[in-house]
Amino acid sequence: MKRTIVSGIQSVEARKEVGRRLRERAKRSAHHVIGRVKRDPIELLRASSVGRVEALVPLRYGRMAVSPFTFFRGSAILQAHDLRDTPNTGIAFPICGDAHLLNFGGFATPERQLVFDLNDFDEVAPGPWEWDVKRLAASLAVAGGHLNASRNAIAGFVATAIMEYRDRMSEYAQQSTLEVWHELVTLDRMIEAAATAKGRSLLTRGKSKAARRTHESVLSKMAYRVDGRWSMRDAPPALFHPAGPNSLLGERSDWSNSDAWTRRLARTFERYLRTLAPERRALLGQFQLQDVAFKVVGVGSVGTVCLVLLAVDSHDKPLFLQIKEANRSVVTQFFGAHACDHEGERVVSGQRLLQAASDPFLGWATGPAGRHFYFRQLRDMKVSVDVERLDNTRLNGYARACGWALARAHAKAGAKAVEIAAYLGRGHQFTEALIAYAFAYADQNEKDYEEFRRACRSGKLEARSDEDMAADFRV
Structure with a gap:
Protein backbone atom coordinates (compact mmCIF):
# COMPACT_ATOMS: atom_id res chain seq x y z
CA MET A 1 0.00 0.00 0.00
CA ARG A 213 33.34 42.48 3.63
CA THR A 214 33.74 40.44 6.79
CA HIS A 215 33.12 41.37 10.41
CA GLU A 216 36.85 41.65 10.97
CA SER A 217 37.39 43.94 7.98
CA VAL A 218 35.03 46.60 9.32
CA LEU A 219 35.95 46.46 12.98
CA SER A 220 38.57 49.22 12.84
CA LYS A 221 36.26 51.36 10.68
CA MET A 222 33.24 51.07 12.98
CA ALA A 223 34.89 50.83 16.40
CA TYR A 224 37.89 51.76 18.50
CA ARG A 225 39.44 50.17 21.56
CA VAL A 226 39.78 51.92 24.90
CA ASP A 227 41.09 50.24 28.08
CA GLY A 228 40.78 46.80 26.53
CA ARG A 229 37.16 47.22 25.37
CA TRP A 230 35.72 48.00 21.95
CA SER A 231 33.34 50.91 21.44
CA MET A 232 31.56 51.82 18.22
CA ARG A 233 32.22 55.22 16.68
CA ASP A 234 29.35 57.68 16.60
CA ALA A 235 28.56 58.74 13.03
CA PRO A 236 25.16 60.42 13.22
CA PRO A 237 22.68 60.02 11.71
CA ALA A 238 23.79 56.56 10.56
CA LEU A 239 25.17 55.25 13.86
CA PHE A 240 25.12 56.63 17.40
CA HIS A 241 24.79 55.61 21.02
CA PRO A 242 21.16 56.00 22.16
CA ALA A 243 22.02 57.71 25.44
CA GLY A 244 25.19 59.47 24.23
CA PRO A 245 25.81 63.12 23.31
CA ASN A 246 25.25 62.39 19.60
CA SER A 247 21.92 60.66 20.03
CA LEU A 248 19.16 61.63 17.61
CA LEU A 249 16.46 60.17 19.85
CA GLY A 250 15.80 63.28 21.91
CA GLU A 251 15.11 63.23 25.63
CA ARG A 252 12.83 60.22 25.64
CA SER A 253 13.07 58.58 29.06
CA ASP A 254 13.28 55.07 27.67
CA TRP A 255 16.52 55.92 25.84
CA SER A 256 18.14 58.51 28.10
CA ASN A 257 18.59 56.03 30.95
CA SER A 258 21.39 53.92 29.52
CA ASP A 259 21.51 51.37 32.34
CA ALA A 260 17.76 50.77 32.22
CA TRP A 261 17.49 50.07 28.51
CA THR A 262 20.66 47.96 28.58
CA ARG A 263 19.03 45.73 31.21
CA ARG A 264 15.88 45.48 29.10
CA LEU A 265 17.97 44.64 26.05
CA ALA A 266 19.68 41.84 28.00
CA ARG A 267 16.28 40.28 28.71
CA THR A 268 15.39 40.62 25.03
CA PHE A 269 18.62 38.86 24.09
CA GLU A 270 17.80 35.95 26.40
CA ARG A 271 14.42 35.55 24.66
CA TYR A 272 16.16 35.65 21.28
CA LEU A 273 18.54 32.85 22.26
CA ARG A 274 15.57 30.57 22.90
CA THR A 275 14.60 30.84 19.21
CA LEU A 276 17.98 29.49 18.04
CA ALA A 277 19.08 25.89 17.64
CA PRO A 278 21.23 24.65 20.56
CA GLU A 279 24.47 24.73 18.54
CA ARG A 280 23.87 28.38 17.59
CA ARG A 281 23.32 29.28 21.23
CA ALA A 282 26.57 27.51 22.09
CA LEU A 283 28.36 29.45 19.35
CA LEU A 284 27.10 32.82 20.62
CA GLY A 285 28.18 31.80 24.12
CA GLN A 286 31.79 32.11 22.95
CA PHE A 287 31.41 35.89 22.41
CA GLN A 288 31.38 38.71 24.93
CA LEU A 289 29.31 41.84 24.38
CA GLN A 290 31.38 45.02 23.97
CA ASP A 291 28.99 47.75 22.87
CA VAL A 292 25.49 48.58 21.60
CA ALA A 293 24.59 51.41 19.21
CA PHE A 294 21.53 52.63 17.33
CA LYS A 295 21.72 52.28 13.54
CA VAL A 296 19.57 54.10 10.99
CA VAL A 297 19.17 51.89 7.94
CA GLY A 298 17.84 52.14 4.41
CA VAL A 299 14.94 54.33 3.38
CA GLY A 300 11.68 52.61 4.24
CA SER A 301 13.04 51.34 7.57
CA VAL A 302 14.14 54.72 8.92
CA GLY A 303 12.45 55.39 12.24
CA THR A 304 12.05 51.78 13.24
CA VAL A 305 14.24 50.73 16.16
CA CYS A 306 17.46 49.16 14.91
CA LEU A 307 20.41 48.35 17.16
CA VAL A 308 23.86 46.93 16.49
CA LEU A 309 25.59 44.69 19.00
CA LEU A 310 29.37 44.33 18.86
CA ALA A 311 30.81 41.24 20.52
CA VAL A 312 34.27 39.64 20.38
CA ASP A 313 35.65 36.16 21.03
CA SER A 314 38.73 35.23 23.07
CA HIS A 315 40.91 36.05 20.05
CA ASP A 316 39.44 39.56 19.98
CA LYS A 317 37.71 38.79 16.66
CA PRO A 318 34.34 40.51 16.19
CA LEU A 319 30.76 39.55 15.55
CA PHE A 320 28.23 42.27 14.65
CA LEU A 321 24.58 41.44 15.26
CA GLN A 322 21.70 43.63 14.16
CA ILE A 323 18.47 43.84 16.14
CA LYS A 324 15.74 45.28 13.94
CA GLU A 325 12.17 46.13 14.76
CA ALA A 326 9.48 44.31 12.80
CA ASN A 327 6.13 45.96 12.21
CA ARG A 328 3.01 44.78 10.43
CA SER A 329 3.60 43.89 6.78
CA VAL A 330 1.96 45.98 4.08
CA VAL A 331 1.04 42.70 2.37
CA THR A 332 -0.91 41.66 5.46
CA GLN A 333 -2.62 45.04 5.58
CA PHE A 334 -3.91 44.95 2.02
CA PHE A 335 -4.11 41.32 0.97
CA GLY A 336 -6.24 40.42 3.94
CA ALA A 337 -4.10 37.70 5.46
CA HIS A 338 -4.53 37.04 9.17
CA ALA A 339 -2.27 39.03 11.45
CA CYS A 340 0.54 36.95 12.96
CA ASP A 341 1.30 36.56 16.65
CA HIS A 342 4.86 37.89 16.39
CA GLU A 343 6.12 40.15 13.60
CA GLY A 344 9.74 39.20 14.23
CA GLU A 345 8.93 35.52 13.86
CA ARG A 346 7.06 36.38 10.64
CA VAL A 347 10.20 37.95 9.18
CA VAL A 348 12.49 35.12 10.26
CA SER A 349 10.15 32.35 9.07
CA GLY A 350 9.58 34.09 5.74
CA GLN A 351 13.29 34.67 5.19
CA ARG A 352 14.14 31.04 5.95
CA LEU A 353 11.48 29.88 3.53
CA LEU A 354 12.30 32.24 0.64
CA GLN A 355 16.08 32.33 0.82
CA ALA A 356 18.17 29.46 -0.47
CA ALA A 357 20.39 29.69 2.63
CA SER A 358 19.79 32.00 5.55
CA ASP A 359 21.84 33.65 8.26
CA PRO A 360 22.61 31.12 11.01
CA PHE A 361 21.91 33.77 13.65
CA LEU A 362 18.36 34.58 12.51
CA GLY A 363 16.00 34.71 15.48
CA TRP A 364 13.35 36.86 17.09
CA ALA A 365 12.21 38.24 20.44
CA THR A 366 9.85 40.69 22.08
CA GLY A 367 11.67 43.72 23.41
CA PRO A 368 10.97 46.77 25.55
CA ALA A 369 7.50 48.30 25.28
CA GLY A 370 6.29 45.11 23.60
CA ARG A 371 8.10 45.86 20.35
CA HIS A 372 8.79 42.88 18.09
CA PHE A 373 12.35 42.36 16.87
CA TYR A 374 14.37 40.02 14.72
CA PHE A 375 18.12 39.37 14.91
CA ARG A 376 20.65 38.76 12.15
CA GLN A 377 24.29 39.43 11.33
CA LEU A 378 25.03 43.00 10.31
CA ARG A 379 27.72 42.04 7.79
CA ASP A 380 28.81 38.70 6.45
CA MET A 381 30.32 39.00 2.98
CA LYS A 382 27.31 41.03 1.90
Missing part, protein backbone atom coordinates in the same frame (compact mmCIF):
# COMPACT_ATOMS: atom_id res chain seq x y z
CA LYS A 2 1.45 3.35 -1.05
CA ARG A 3 1.88 5.97 1.61
CA THR A 4 2.87 9.63 1.27
CA ILE A 5 4.16 12.05 3.86
CA VAL A 6 1.55 14.55 2.70
CA SER A 7 -1.85 13.28 1.65
CA GLY A 8 -3.59 14.46 -1.49
CA ILE A 9 -0.55 15.11 -3.70
CA GLN A 10 -1.57 15.80 -7.30
CA SER A 11 0.22 14.53 -10.37
CA VAL A 12 2.34 16.94 -12.37
CA GLU A 13 -0.16 16.84 -15.24
CA ALA A 14 -3.02 17.67 -12.91
CA ARG A 15 -1.05 20.57 -11.49
CA LYS A 16 -0.31 21.89 -14.97
CA GLU A 17 -4.00 21.84 -15.72
CA VAL A 18 -4.69 23.81 -12.56
CA GLY A 19 -2.20 26.43 -13.71
CA ARG A 20 -3.72 26.70 -17.19
CA ARG A 21 -7.23 27.06 -15.74
CA LEU A 22 -6.08 29.98 -13.64
CA ARG A 23 -5.94 32.01 -16.86
CA GLU A 24 -9.75 32.07 -16.65
CA ARG A 25 -9.59 33.64 -13.19
CA ALA A 26 -6.92 36.18 -14.16
CA LYS A 27 -6.06 36.66 -17.81
CA ARG A 28 -2.36 37.17 -18.31
CA SER A 29 -3.06 40.33 -20.30
CA ALA A 30 -5.05 41.73 -17.34
CA HIS A 31 -1.92 42.27 -15.26
CA HIS A 32 -1.31 45.67 -16.84
CA VAL A 33 -3.83 47.21 -14.42
CA ILE A 34 -2.10 49.28 -11.70
CA GLY A 35 -5.06 49.25 -9.33
CA ARG A 36 -6.72 51.65 -6.95
CA VAL A 37 -4.69 54.85 -7.15
CA LYS A 38 -7.40 57.31 -6.10
CA ARG A 39 -6.07 57.69 -2.57
CA ASP A 40 -4.12 60.19 -0.49
CA PRO A 41 -0.46 59.11 -0.59
CA ILE A 42 0.42 61.49 2.23
CA GLU A 43 -2.06 59.93 4.62
CA LEU A 44 -0.86 56.44 3.79
CA LEU A 45 2.75 57.46 4.39
CA ARG A 46 1.79 59.08 7.67
CA ALA A 47 0.01 55.89 8.69
CA SER A 48 3.16 53.89 7.93
CA SER A 49 5.16 56.23 10.20
CA VAL A 50 2.98 55.64 13.27
CA GLY A 51 4.93 53.94 16.05
CA ARG A 52 8.34 54.89 14.68
CA VAL A 53 10.87 56.93 16.61
CA GLU A 54 9.38 60.39 16.10
CA ALA A 55 12.73 62.19 15.96
CA LEU A 56 13.75 60.05 12.96
CA VAL A 57 10.59 60.32 10.84
CA PRO A 58 11.80 63.57 9.21
CA LEU A 59 14.97 61.73 8.16
CA ARG A 60 12.85 59.00 6.60
CA TYR A 61 11.02 61.61 4.54
CA GLY A 62 14.29 63.38 3.75
CA ARG A 63 15.77 60.22 2.27
CA MET A 64 12.59 59.54 0.31
CA ALA A 65 12.65 63.08 -1.10
CA VAL A 66 16.01 62.62 -2.87
CA SER A 67 14.52 61.18 -6.08
CA PRO A 68 11.48 59.30 -7.44
CA PHE A 69 13.54 56.12 -7.01
CA THR A 70 14.27 56.66 -3.30
CA PHE A 71 10.61 57.61 -2.86
CA PHE A 72 9.60 54.32 -4.48
CA ARG A 73 11.90 52.40 -2.15
CA GLY A 74 10.30 53.98 0.91
CA SER A 75 6.67 53.72 -0.16
CA ALA A 76 5.91 50.00 -0.37
CA ILE A 77 2.64 50.76 1.39
CA LEU A 78 1.36 52.68 -1.65
CA GLN A 79 1.93 49.89 -4.17
CA ALA A 80 0.49 47.26 -1.82
CA HIS A 81 -2.60 49.43 -1.39
CA ASP A 82 -2.92 49.87 -5.14
CA LEU A 83 -2.53 46.15 -5.88
CA ARG A 84 -5.29 45.14 -3.49
CA ASP A 85 -8.08 44.98 -6.07
CA THR A 86 -6.05 43.98 -9.13
CA PRO A 87 -6.46 40.55 -10.77
CA ASN A 88 -4.44 37.73 -9.23
CA THR A 89 -4.23 34.02 -9.89
CA GLY A 90 -5.25 32.99 -6.38
CA ILE A 91 -1.89 31.34 -5.76
CA ALA A 92 -0.67 32.85 -2.51
CA PHE A 93 2.25 31.93 -0.29
CA PRO A 94 4.86 33.88 1.74
CA ILE A 95 6.24 36.47 -0.67
CA CYS A 96 8.97 39.07 -0.11
CA GLY A 97 6.47 41.92 -0.24
CA ASP A 98 9.12 44.47 -1.25
CA ALA A 99 11.03 42.83 -4.10
CA HIS A 100 12.42 45.99 -5.67
CA LEU A 101 15.79 45.71 -7.39
CA LEU A 102 17.84 46.94 -4.42
CA ASN A 103 16.42 44.28 -2.12
CA PHE A 104 18.52 41.67 -3.89
CA GLY A 105 22.20 41.15 -3.22
CA GLY A 106 25.11 38.84 -2.60
CA PHE A 107 25.98 37.24 0.72
CA ALA A 108 27.68 34.16 2.16
CA THR A 109 25.86 30.98 3.09
CA PRO A 110 26.82 29.27 6.37
CA GLU A 111 29.03 27.05 4.20
CA ARG A 112 30.78 30.22 2.92
CA GLN A 113 29.44 30.04 -0.63
CA LEU A 114 28.61 33.39 -2.21
CA VAL A 115 25.02 33.49 -3.44
CA PHE A 116 22.70 36.06 -5.00
CA ASP A 117 19.24 36.25 -3.45
CA LEU A 118 16.54 38.38 -1.90
CA ASN A 119 17.93 40.08 1.19
CA ASP A 120 15.13 42.14 2.76
CA PHE A 121 12.08 40.56 4.36
CA ASP A 122 10.49 43.28 6.49
CA GLU A 123 7.27 43.00 4.44
CA VAL A 124 7.23 39.21 3.98
CA ALA A 125 3.75 37.69 4.35
CA PRO A 126 1.38 35.39 2.47
CA GLY A 127 0.31 37.14 -0.71
CA PRO A 128 -0.05 36.76 -4.49
CA TRP A 129 3.24 35.90 -6.19
CA GLU A 130 2.38 38.48 -8.87
CA TRP A 131 2.81 41.28 -6.32
CA ASP A 132 6.53 40.53 -5.99
CA VAL A 133 6.94 40.38 -9.77
CA LYS A 134 5.14 43.69 -10.19
CA ARG A 135 7.23 45.34 -7.48
CA LEU A 136 10.37 44.25 -9.31
CA ALA A 137 9.05 45.35 -12.71
CA ALA A 138 7.99 48.77 -11.44
CA SER A 139 11.33 49.30 -9.69
CA LEU A 140 13.18 48.66 -12.95
CA ALA A 141 11.02 51.22 -14.74
CA VAL A 142 11.49 53.81 -11.98
CA ALA A 143 15.26 53.17 -11.82
CA GLY A 144 15.53 53.30 -15.60
CA GLY A 145 13.81 56.68 -15.63
CA HIS A 146 16.08 57.91 -12.86
CA LEU A 147 19.09 56.94 -14.99
CA ASN A 148 17.61 58.69 -18.05
CA ALA A 149 17.35 55.47 -20.03
CA SER A 150 15.20 55.51 -23.15
CA ARG A 151 11.70 54.07 -23.16
CA ASN A 152 12.87 51.17 -25.33
CA ALA A 153 15.73 50.43 -22.96
CA ILE A 154 13.42 50.45 -19.94
CA ALA A 155 11.01 48.11 -21.70
CA GLY A 156 13.99 45.85 -22.30
CA PHE A 157 14.97 45.83 -18.61
CA VAL A 158 11.47 44.81 -17.57
CA ALA A 159 11.11 42.23 -20.34
CA THR A 160 14.44 40.67 -19.43
CA ALA A 161 13.47 40.25 -15.76
CA ILE A 162 10.01 38.86 -16.53
CA MET A 163 11.16 36.43 -19.21
CA GLU A 164 13.97 35.22 -16.94
CA TYR A 165 11.41 34.67 -14.19
CA ARG A 166 9.19 32.76 -16.64
CA ASP A 167 12.00 30.61 -18.04
CA ARG A 168 13.52 29.78 -14.65
CA MET A 169 10.09 28.92 -13.26
CA SER A 170 9.64 26.54 -16.19
CA GLU A 171 12.95 24.89 -15.26
CA TYR A 172 11.98 24.57 -11.61
CA ALA A 173 8.64 23.06 -12.63
CA GLN A 174 10.60 20.11 -14.04
CA GLN A 175 12.77 19.62 -10.95
CA SER A 176 12.03 17.48 -7.94
CA THR A 177 10.97 18.98 -4.64
CA LEU A 178 14.41 18.51 -3.08
CA GLU A 179 16.20 19.83 -6.15
CA VAL A 180 14.23 23.07 -5.92
CA TRP A 181 14.71 23.27 -2.15
CA HIS A 182 18.49 22.98 -2.42
CA GLU A 183 18.88 25.24 -5.47
CA LEU A 184 21.50 27.97 -5.04
CA VAL A 185 22.03 30.93 -7.37
CA THR A 186 25.74 31.28 -6.70
CA LEU A 187 27.85 34.14 -8.00
CA ASP A 188 29.97 31.59 -9.84
CA ARG A 189 26.89 30.33 -11.72
CA MET A 190 25.89 33.91 -12.49
CA ILE A 191 29.34 34.67 -13.89
CA GLU A 192 29.11 31.61 -16.13
CA ALA A 193 25.61 32.60 -17.29
CA ALA A 194 26.42 36.29 -17.90
CA ALA A 195 25.53 37.33 -21.43
CA THR A 196 28.24 39.98 -21.79
CA ALA A 197 31.82 40.64 -20.78
CA LYS A 198 30.62 43.72 -18.88
CA GLY A 199 28.29 41.56 -16.85
CA ARG A 200 31.00 39.05 -16.03
CA SER A 201 33.32 41.86 -15.01
CA LEU A 202 30.70 43.41 -12.71
CA LEU A 203 29.95 40.07 -11.06
CA THR A 204 33.61 39.20 -10.63
CA ARG A 205 34.26 42.54 -8.91
CA GLY A 206 31.20 42.02 -6.74
CA LYS A 207 32.43 38.58 -5.71
CA SER A 208 35.85 39.98 -4.81
CA LYS A 209 34.28 42.83 -2.84
CA ALA A 210 31.96 40.50 -0.93
CA ALA A 211 34.86 38.28 0.10
CA ARG A 212 36.47 41.30 1.78
CA VAL A 383 27.36 43.15 -1.24
CA SER A 384 24.75 45.12 -3.18
CA VAL A 385 24.68 46.82 -6.53
CA ASP A 386 25.20 50.56 -6.96
CA VAL A 387 22.41 51.37 -9.40
CA GLU A 388 23.83 54.81 -10.09
CA ARG A 389 26.87 53.23 -11.75
CA LEU A 390 25.00 50.84 -14.02
CA ASP A 391 24.81 51.48 -17.73
CA ASN A 392 22.03 49.96 -19.83
CA THR A 393 23.92 46.73 -20.52
CA ARG A 394 24.71 46.09 -16.89
CA LEU A 395 21.23 47.05 -15.65
CA ASN A 396 19.76 44.63 -18.16
CA GLY A 397 22.06 41.90 -16.83
CA TYR A 398 21.11 42.79 -13.26
CA ALA A 399 17.43 42.58 -14.18
CA ARG A 400 18.05 39.06 -15.44
CA ALA A 401 19.73 38.10 -12.17
CA CYS A 402 16.82 39.47 -10.14
CA GLY A 403 14.29 37.58 -12.26
CA TRP A 404 16.24 34.37 -11.72
CA ALA A 405 16.56 34.86 -7.96
CA LEU A 406 12.89 35.76 -7.55
CA ALA A 407 11.77 32.68 -9.48
CA ARG A 408 13.97 30.47 -7.30
CA ALA A 409 12.58 32.04 -4.12
CA HIS A 410 8.98 31.61 -5.23
CA ALA A 411 9.53 28.05 -6.45
CA LYS A 412 10.90 27.09 -3.03
CA ALA A 413 8.51 29.05 -0.81
CA GLY A 414 5.30 28.32 -2.67
CA ALA A 415 5.92 24.80 -3.99
CA LYS A 416 3.83 25.97 -6.95
CA ALA A 417 6.43 26.10 -9.73
CA VAL A 418 4.41 23.71 -11.88
CA GLU A 419 1.21 25.75 -11.56
CA ILE A 420 2.90 29.13 -12.08
CA ALA A 421 4.89 27.87 -15.06
CA ALA A 422 1.75 26.44 -16.66
CA TYR A 423 -0.09 29.71 -16.05
CA LEU A 424 2.69 31.79 -17.62
CA GLY A 425 3.21 29.47 -20.59
CA ARG A 426 5.88 30.17 -23.18
CA GLY A 427 4.28 33.19 -24.82
CA HIS A 428 4.68 36.88 -24.15
CA GLN A 429 1.23 37.89 -22.85
CA PHE A 430 2.37 38.19 -19.24
CA THR A 431 5.62 39.93 -20.18
CA GLU A 432 3.82 42.51 -22.33
CA ALA A 433 1.29 43.14 -19.56
CA LEU A 434 4.08 43.66 -17.01
CA ILE A 435 5.88 46.10 -19.30
CA ALA A 436 2.67 48.14 -19.57
CA TYR A 437 2.18 47.85 -15.81
CA ALA A 438 5.74 49.00 -15.08
CA PHE A 439 5.44 52.12 -17.22
CA ALA A 440 2.03 52.99 -15.80
CA TYR A 441 3.19 52.51 -12.24
CA ALA A 442 6.35 54.53 -12.82
CA ASP A 443 4.10 57.38 -13.97
CA GLN A 444 1.96 56.97 -10.86
CA ASN A 445 5.06 56.95 -8.67
CA GLU A 446 6.14 60.23 -10.28
CA LYS A 447 2.75 61.79 -9.45
CA ASP A 448 2.92 60.54 -5.86
CA TYR A 449 6.48 61.80 -5.55
CA GLU A 450 5.52 65.28 -6.69
CA GLU A 451 2.63 65.37 -4.22
CA PHE A 452 5.01 64.20 -1.52
CA ARG A 453 7.52 66.92 -2.40
CA ARG A 454 4.79 69.56 -2.25
CA ALA A 455 3.82 68.30 1.21
CA CYS A 456 7.45 68.59 2.32
CA ARG A 457 7.85 72.09 0.88
CA SER A 458 4.62 73.32 2.47
CA GLY A 459 5.48 71.97 5.90
CA LYS A 460 2.70 69.40 5.84
CA LEU A 461 5.49 66.85 6.26
CA GLU A 462 8.87 67.60 7.80
CA ALA A 463 11.77 66.27 5.75
CA ARG A 464 15.40 66.55 6.78
CA SER A 465 18.50 65.25 5.00
CA ASP A 466 21.29 63.24 6.59
CA GLU A 467 23.47 66.35 6.47
CA ASP A 468 20.80 68.41 8.26
CA MET A 469 20.48 65.85 11.01
CA ALA A 470 24.23 65.39 11.43
CA ALA A 471 24.78 69.15 11.71
CA ASP A 472 22.72 69.22 14.90
CA PHE A 473 25.17 67.04 16.76
CA ARG A 474 28.86 66.94 17.52
CA VAL A 475 31.06 63.89 16.92
